[in-house]
Amino acid sequence: MSVFPPPHHRSVIITRLRSAGCVFAEDEAQLLISAARTPADLVAMVDRRAAGLPLEQVLGWAQFCGLRIAVDPGVFVPRRRTEFLVDQAAAPARQPAHPAEQAAAPARVAASPAGQALARPQTVVVDLCCGSGAVGAALVVALGAVELHAVDIAPAAVRCARRNLADAGGQVYDGDLYEPLPAALRGRVDVLVASTPYVPTEAIRLMPPEARTYESRVALDGGVDGLDVLRRVIAAAPSWLAPGGCLLVETSDHQAPQTVDAIARNGLIPRVASSDDLGATVVVGTRPDLPSGAVVAGVCGVGAARRSQGGVPAHRALGCGETRRGQS
Ligand SMILES: C[S@@+](CC[C@H](N)C(=O)[O-])C[C@H]1O[C@@H](n2cnc3c(N)ncnc32)[C@H](O)[C@@H]1O
16 A cells, blocks of 8 residues: 655655665655555654665565565565576476476375365475575475475574465474474475575675674574585485485575585585576586486486486486576
8 A cells, every 4th residue: 555645755755765875765765655554654664774674674575586575574685696596496397398207207196275186296395594485485486386395593584484485385494404304305305495694704794784784694694604504505415305306505606616516525416507697606416316327417307306216217307407607
Protein backbone atom coordinates (compact mmCIF):
# COMPACT_ATOMS: atom_id res chain seq x y z
CA MET A 1 0.00 0.00 0.00
CA SER A 2 1.24 3.48 -0.79
CA VAL A 3 0.75 6.48 1.48
CA PHE A 4 1.15 8.83 -1.52
CA PRO A 5 3.14 11.72 -0.05
CA PRO A 6 2.75 15.02 -1.87
CA PRO A 7 5.47 15.56 -4.51
CA HIS A 8 7.42 18.01 -2.37
CA HIS A 9 7.59 15.37 0.38
CA ARG A 10 8.84 12.85 -2.13
CA SER A 11 11.65 15.22 -3.09
CA VAL A 12 12.44 15.74 0.60
CA ILE A 13 12.76 11.99 1.00
CA ILE A 14 15.01 11.73 -2.05
CA THR A 15 17.24 14.53 -0.79
CA ARG A 16 17.44 12.94 2.66
CA LEU A 17 18.39 9.56 1.20
CA ARG A 18 20.88 11.09 -1.19
CA SER A 19 22.63 13.02 1.55
CA ALA A 20 22.79 9.79 3.58
CA GLY A 21 24.79 8.29 0.71
CA CYS A 22 22.09 6.29 -1.09
CA VAL A 23 23.20 6.19 -4.71
CA PHE A 24 19.79 5.15 -6.04
CA ALA A 25 17.88 7.59 -3.87
CA GLU A 26 14.95 8.04 -6.27
CA ASP A 27 14.36 4.31 -6.69
CA GLU A 28 14.72 3.72 -2.97
CA ALA A 29 12.30 6.54 -2.16
CA GLN A 30 9.74 4.96 -4.48
CA LEU A 31 10.14 1.56 -2.86
CA LEU A 32 9.80 3.00 0.64
CA ILE A 33 6.74 5.01 -0.34
CA SER A 34 5.14 1.91 -1.86
CA ALA A 35 5.89 -0.21 1.19
CA ALA A 36 4.84 2.19 3.96
CA ARG A 37 1.40 1.56 5.45
CA THR A 38 1.00 4.99 7.06
CA PRO A 39 2.78 8.36 6.87
CA ALA A 40 4.34 7.65 10.29
CA ASP A 41 5.53 4.32 8.98
CA LEU A 42 7.14 6.07 6.01
CA VAL A 43 8.96 8.53 8.26
CA ALA A 44 10.30 5.67 10.39
CA MET A 45 11.43 3.74 7.33
CA VAL A 46 13.22 6.73 5.83
CA ASP A 47 14.89 7.34 9.22
CA ARG A 48 16.13 3.75 9.39
CA ARG A 49 17.41 3.80 5.83
CA ALA A 50 19.15 7.18 6.34
CA ALA A 51 20.79 5.73 9.46
CA GLY A 52 22.39 3.07 7.27
CA LEU A 53 20.16 0.00 7.62
CA PRO A 54 20.23 -1.99 4.34
CA LEU A 55 17.23 -1.13 2.16
CA GLU A 56 16.13 -4.77 2.13
CA GLN A 57 16.04 -4.95 5.91
CA VAL A 58 13.97 -1.74 6.01
CA LEU A 59 11.54 -3.08 3.43
CA GLY A 60 11.58 -6.55 4.95
CA TRP A 61 12.29 -8.25 1.63
CA ALA A 62 14.84 -8.59 -1.15
CA GLN A 63 14.47 -9.37 -4.81
CA PHE A 64 16.39 -12.55 -5.68
CA CYS A 65 16.09 -14.54 -8.91
CA GLY A 66 12.77 -12.83 -9.52
CA LEU A 67 11.43 -13.87 -6.10
CA ARG A 68 10.51 -11.71 -3.14
CA ILE A 69 12.51 -13.12 -0.24
CA ALA A 70 11.72 -12.04 3.33
CA VAL A 71 14.78 -10.58 5.06
CA ASP A 72 14.62 -10.01 8.80
CA PRO A 73 16.82 -7.61 10.79
CA GLY A 74 20.34 -8.99 11.18
CA VAL A 75 19.90 -11.58 8.43
CA PHE A 76 22.33 -11.48 5.50
CA VAL A 77 20.80 -9.73 2.50
CA PRO A 78 20.98 -12.05 -0.54
CA ARG A 79 23.25 -10.52 -3.17
CA ARG A 80 22.66 -10.29 -6.90
CA ARG A 81 25.95 -12.10 -7.58
CA THR A 82 24.63 -15.16 -5.73
CA GLU A 83 22.03 -15.56 -8.48
CA PHE A 84 24.95 -16.98 -10.47
CA LEU A 85 25.30 -19.79 -7.92
CA VAL A 86 21.64 -20.67 -8.51
CA ASP A 87 22.14 -20.40 -12.25
CA GLN A 88 25.04 -22.85 -12.14
CA ALA A 89 23.28 -25.28 -9.82
CA ALA A 90 20.16 -25.31 -11.99
CA ALA A 91 21.88 -25.43 -15.38
CA PRO A 92 21.56 -29.19 -16.03
CA ALA A 93 17.84 -29.10 -15.36
CA ARG A 94 17.42 -26.61 -18.19
CA GLN A 95 19.07 -28.94 -20.68
CA PRO A 96 16.93 -31.58 -22.36
CA ALA A 97 17.84 -35.08 -21.21
CA HIS A 98 18.58 -37.74 -23.78
CA PRO A 99 15.41 -39.87 -24.24
CA ALA A 100 17.28 -43.00 -23.12
CA GLU A 101 18.30 -41.22 -19.93
CA GLN A 102 14.73 -40.10 -19.28
CA ALA A 103 13.53 -43.69 -19.67
CA ALA A 104 16.26 -45.02 -17.41
CA ALA A 105 15.88 -42.47 -14.61
CA PRO A 106 14.26 -44.07 -11.57
CA ALA A 107 11.46 -41.96 -10.13
CA ARG A 108 11.24 -40.88 -6.52
CA VAL A 109 7.75 -40.34 -5.21
CA ALA A 110 6.88 -36.79 -4.29
CA ALA A 111 3.67 -35.77 -2.55
CA SER A 112 1.68 -33.10 -4.37
CA PRO A 113 0.16 -30.26 -2.33
CA ALA A 114 -3.12 -32.19 -2.39
CA GLY A 115 -1.38 -35.22 -0.91
CA GLN A 116 -1.64 -37.11 -4.19
CA ALA A 117 1.35 -39.27 -5.06
CA LEU A 118 3.21 -38.13 -8.14
CA ALA A 119 5.91 -40.31 -9.64
CA ARG A 120 8.69 -37.98 -10.78
CA PRO A 121 12.38 -37.65 -10.13
CA GLN A 122 13.11 -35.55 -7.09
CA THR A 123 16.43 -33.84 -6.75
CA VAL A 124 17.98 -33.76 -3.27
CA VAL A 125 19.29 -30.26 -2.60
CA VAL A 126 21.21 -29.08 0.48
CA ASP A 127 21.80 -25.36 1.05
CA LEU A 128 24.49 -24.89 3.70
CA CYS A 129 24.87 -21.43 5.27
CA CYS A 130 21.40 -20.67 3.92
CA GLY A 131 20.85 -17.24 5.52
CA SER A 132 17.36 -16.13 4.47
CA GLY A 133 16.97 -19.32 2.41
CA ALA A 134 17.09 -17.36 -0.86
CA VAL A 135 19.29 -19.84 -2.74
CA GLY A 136 17.16 -22.84 -1.79
CA ALA A 137 13.94 -21.00 -2.62
CA ALA A 138 15.26 -20.09 -6.07
CA LEU A 139 16.43 -23.66 -6.68
CA VAL A 140 12.98 -25.00 -5.87
CA VAL A 141 11.57 -22.73 -8.57
CA ALA A 142 14.33 -23.64 -11.03
CA LEU A 143 14.43 -27.39 -10.45
CA GLY A 144 10.80 -28.18 -9.71
CA ALA A 145 10.49 -31.35 -7.65
CA VAL A 146 13.10 -30.87 -4.97
CA GLU A 147 13.75 -32.39 -1.56
CA LEU A 148 15.30 -29.36 0.10
CA HIS A 149 17.34 -29.21 3.30
CA ALA A 150 18.87 -25.94 4.51
CA VAL A 151 21.15 -25.16 7.45
CA ASP A 152 22.29 -22.01 9.22
CA ILE A 153 24.04 -21.41 12.50
CA ALA A 154 22.33 -18.07 13.25
CA PRO A 155 18.89 -18.43 14.89
CA ALA A 156 17.54 -15.27 13.15
CA ALA A 157 18.53 -16.70 9.77
CA VAL A 158 16.95 -20.07 10.57
CA ARG A 159 13.64 -18.39 11.50
CA CYS A 160 13.72 -16.29 8.34
CA ALA A 161 14.59 -19.27 6.10
CA ARG A 162 11.77 -21.32 7.64
CA ARG A 163 9.32 -18.63 6.54
CA ASN A 164 10.79 -18.38 3.05
CA LEU A 165 10.92 -22.14 2.52
CA ALA A 166 7.65 -23.14 4.17
CA ASP A 167 5.66 -23.27 0.93
CA ALA A 168 8.37 -25.36 -0.74
CA GLY A 169 8.31 -27.86 2.13
CA GLY A 170 11.99 -27.20 2.80
CA GLN A 171 13.46 -28.44 6.09
CA VAL A 172 15.58 -25.82 7.85
CA TYR A 173 18.04 -26.88 10.55
CA ASP A 174 19.81 -24.81 13.18
CA GLY A 175 23.48 -25.73 13.59
CA ASP A 176 27.02 -25.95 12.32
CA LEU A 177 27.29 -26.96 8.63
CA TYR A 178 26.45 -30.68 8.21
CA GLU A 179 26.05 -31.40 11.93
CA PRO A 180 22.21 -31.04 12.13
CA LEU A 181 21.47 -32.85 8.84
CA PRO A 182 19.78 -36.27 9.02
CA ALA A 183 22.36 -39.06 8.60
CA ALA A 184 20.07 -40.63 5.98
CA LEU A 185 21.11 -37.89 3.57
CA ARG A 186 24.69 -39.16 3.43
CA GLY A 187 25.56 -40.18 -0.11
CA ARG A 188 22.20 -38.93 -1.46
CA VAL A 189 22.75 -35.23 -2.14
CA ASP A 190 22.53 -34.28 -5.82
CA VAL A 191 23.16 -30.55 -5.40
CA LEU A 192 25.07 -29.17 -2.41
CA VAL A 193 25.25 -25.37 -2.49
CA ALA A 194 27.12 -23.19 -0.03
CA SER A 195 27.44 -19.45 0.02
CA THR A 196 29.61 -19.36 3.13
CA PRO A 197 31.12 -16.32 4.83
CA TYR A 198 34.27 -15.71 2.78
CA VAL A 199 35.52 -12.24 3.65
CA PRO A 200 39.02 -12.34 5.18
CA THR A 201 38.78 -11.06 8.77
CA GLU A 202 41.03 -8.07 8.07
CA ALA A 203 38.95 -7.02 5.05
CA ILE A 204 35.70 -6.68 7.01
CA ARG A 205 36.61 -3.18 8.13
CA LEU A 206 36.79 -2.19 4.44
CA MET A 207 33.23 -3.29 3.74
CA PRO A 208 30.40 -0.75 3.37
CA PRO A 209 28.97 0.25 6.77
CA GLU A 210 25.62 -1.31 5.78
CA ALA A 211 27.20 -4.75 5.83
CA ARG A 212 29.69 -4.17 8.65
CA THR A 213 27.11 -2.77 11.03
CA TYR A 214 23.87 -4.47 10.15
CA GLU A 215 24.85 -7.93 8.98
CA SER A 216 26.14 -10.34 11.56
CA ARG A 217 29.85 -11.04 11.84
CA VAL A 218 29.19 -14.77 11.49
CA ALA A 219 27.69 -14.09 8.04
CA LEU A 220 30.80 -12.33 6.79
CA ASP A 221 33.94 -13.49 8.58
CA GLY A 222 35.73 -16.31 6.78
CA GLY A 223 38.89 -16.24 8.92
CA VAL A 224 42.41 -15.14 8.00
CA ASP A 225 42.20 -15.95 4.28
CA GLY A 226 38.39 -16.06 4.12
CA LEU A 227 38.32 -19.80 3.48
CA ASP A 228 37.92 -21.31 6.96
CA VAL A 229 34.25 -22.26 6.60
CA LEU A 230 34.60 -23.14 2.93
CA ARG A 231 37.41 -25.62 3.63
CA ARG A 232 35.20 -27.40 6.19
CA VAL A 233 32.32 -27.52 3.69
CA ILE A 234 34.60 -29.02 1.03
CA ALA A 235 36.28 -31.55 3.34
CA ALA A 236 32.99 -33.21 4.31
CA ALA A 237 31.19 -32.82 0.96
CA PRO A 238 32.25 -36.16 -0.63
CA SER A 239 30.52 -38.21 2.05
CA TRP A 240 27.21 -36.36 1.55
CA LEU A 241 27.18 -36.16 -2.26
CA ALA A 242 25.51 -38.81 -4.38
CA PRO A 243 27.71 -40.27 -7.13
CA GLY A 244 27.71 -37.61 -9.85
CA GLY A 245 26.40 -35.01 -7.40
CA CYS A 246 27.83 -31.49 -7.33
CA LEU A 247 29.12 -29.17 -4.66
CA LEU A 248 28.81 -25.54 -5.74
CA VAL A 249 30.43 -22.81 -3.67
CA GLU A 250 30.62 -19.08 -4.12
CA THR A 251 34.08 -17.53 -3.71
CA SER A 252 35.91 -14.44 -4.86
CA ASP A 253 37.97 -14.50 -8.03
CA HIS A 254 41.28 -14.50 -6.16
CA GLN A 255 40.15 -17.27 -3.77
CA ALA A 256 39.20 -19.56 -6.66
CA PRO A 257 42.63 -21.25 -7.10
CA GLN A 258 42.79 -22.24 -3.41
CA THR A 259 39.19 -23.42 -3.55
CA VAL A 260 39.90 -25.53 -6.63
CA ASP A 261 42.92 -27.00 -4.88
CA ALA A 262 40.87 -27.93 -1.78
CA ILE A 263 38.16 -29.49 -3.94
CA ALA A 264 40.65 -31.58 -5.91
CA ARG A 265 42.48 -32.71 -2.75
CA ASN A 266 39.17 -34.02 -1.42
CA GLY A 267 38.58 -36.20 -4.47
CA LEU A 268 36.05 -34.05 -6.34
CA ILE A 269 36.47 -32.89 -9.93
CA PRO A 270 36.83 -29.11 -9.84
CA ARG A 271 35.62 -26.52 -12.31
CA VAL A 272 35.43 -22.73 -12.13
CA ALA A 273 32.62 -20.65 -13.58
CA SER A 274 32.39 -16.90 -13.43
CA SER A 275 30.16 -14.09 -14.54
CA ASP A 276 31.63 -10.71 -15.42
CA ASP A 277 28.17 -9.17 -15.39
CA LEU A 278 27.48 -10.20 -11.80
CA GLY A 279 31.08 -10.13 -10.56
CA ALA A 280 30.54 -13.69 -9.38
CA THR A 281 32.76 -16.75 -9.12
CA VAL A 282 31.47 -20.24 -8.42
CA VAL A 283 33.64 -23.30 -7.97
CA VAL A 284 31.97 -26.61 -8.73
CA GLY A 285 33.21 -29.94 -7.38
CA THR A 286 31.71 -33.11 -8.79
CA ARG A 287 31.78 -36.48 -7.11
CA PRO A 288 32.86 -38.92 -9.82
CA ASP A 289 30.26 -41.55 -10.62
CA LEU A 290 32.47 -43.61 -12.90
CA PRO A 291 34.75 -46.54 -12.13
CA SER A 292 38.20 -45.24 -11.18
CA GLY A 293 40.32 -44.51 -14.24
CA ALA A 294 37.28 -43.56 -16.33
CA VAL A 295 36.75 -40.07 -14.99
CA VAL A 296 35.30 -37.49 -17.38
CA ALA A 297 36.46 -34.07 -16.20
CA GLY A 298 33.72 -31.57 -15.54
CA VAL A 299 30.83 -34.03 -15.78
CA CYS A 300 28.44 -33.72 -12.93
CA GLY A 301 24.92 -32.81 -12.26
CA VAL A 302 21.40 -33.21 -11.14
CA GLY A 303 20.35 -36.75 -11.80
CA ALA A 304 23.78 -37.95 -12.92
CA ALA A 305 23.65 -40.59 -10.21
CA ARG A 306 20.23 -41.67 -11.30
CA ARG A 307 21.33 -41.91 -14.88
CA SER A 308 24.32 -44.05 -14.04
CA GLN A 309 22.26 -46.21 -11.68
CA GLY A 310 19.85 -46.73 -14.56
CA GLY A 311 22.60 -48.22 -16.66
CA VAL A 312 23.04 -45.19 -18.92
CA PRO A 313 26.65 -44.62 -19.93
CA ALA A 314 28.05 -41.92 -17.66
CA HIS A 315 29.67 -40.08 -20.55
CA ARG A 316 26.15 -39.06 -21.51
CA ALA A 317 25.61 -37.37 -18.17
CA LEU A 318 24.85 -33.69 -18.60
CA GLY A 319 27.29 -31.02 -17.47
CA CYS A 320 26.50 -29.15 -14.28
CA GLY A 321 26.28 -25.61 -15.59
CA GLU A 322 27.81 -23.62 -18.35
CA THR A 323 31.10 -21.88 -17.84
CA ARG A 324 30.89 -18.34 -19.02
CA ARG A 325 34.56 -17.62 -18.58
CA GLY A 326 37.55 -19.71 -17.62
CA GLN A 327 37.54 -23.37 -16.74
CA SER A 328 39.99 -25.13 -14.57
C1 LIG B 1 27.37 -14.93 3.30
S1 LIG B 1 25.95 -15.41 4.18
C2 LIG B 1 25.06 -16.25 2.88
C3 LIG B 1 23.61 -16.46 3.18
C4 LIG B 1 22.80 -17.02 2.01
N1 LIG B 1 23.35 -18.26 1.53
C5 LIG B 1 22.72 -16.02 0.89
O1 LIG B 1 23.41 -16.18 -0.12
O2 LIG B 1 21.95 -15.06 1.02
C6 LIG B 1 26.62 -16.73 5.15
C7 LIG B 1 25.64 -17.42 6.09
O3 LIG B 1 26.36 -18.51 6.70
C8 LIG B 1 25.93 -18.68 8.03
N2 LIG B 1 27.00 -19.43 8.72
C9 LIG B 1 28.24 -19.01 9.08
N3 LIG B 1 28.93 -20.01 9.64
C10 LIG B 1 28.12 -21.10 9.63
C11 LIG B 1 28.27 -22.46 10.06
N4 LIG B 1 29.41 -22.89 10.64
N5 LIG B 1 27.24 -23.31 9.89
C12 LIG B 1 26.08 -22.89 9.31
N6 LIG B 1 25.88 -21.63 8.89
C13 LIG B 1 26.88 -20.73 9.03
C14 LIG B 1 25.70 -17.25 8.50
O4 LIG B 1 24.85 -17.21 9.62
C15 LIG B 1 25.10 -16.61 7.23
O5 LIG B 1 23.69 -16.67 7.26
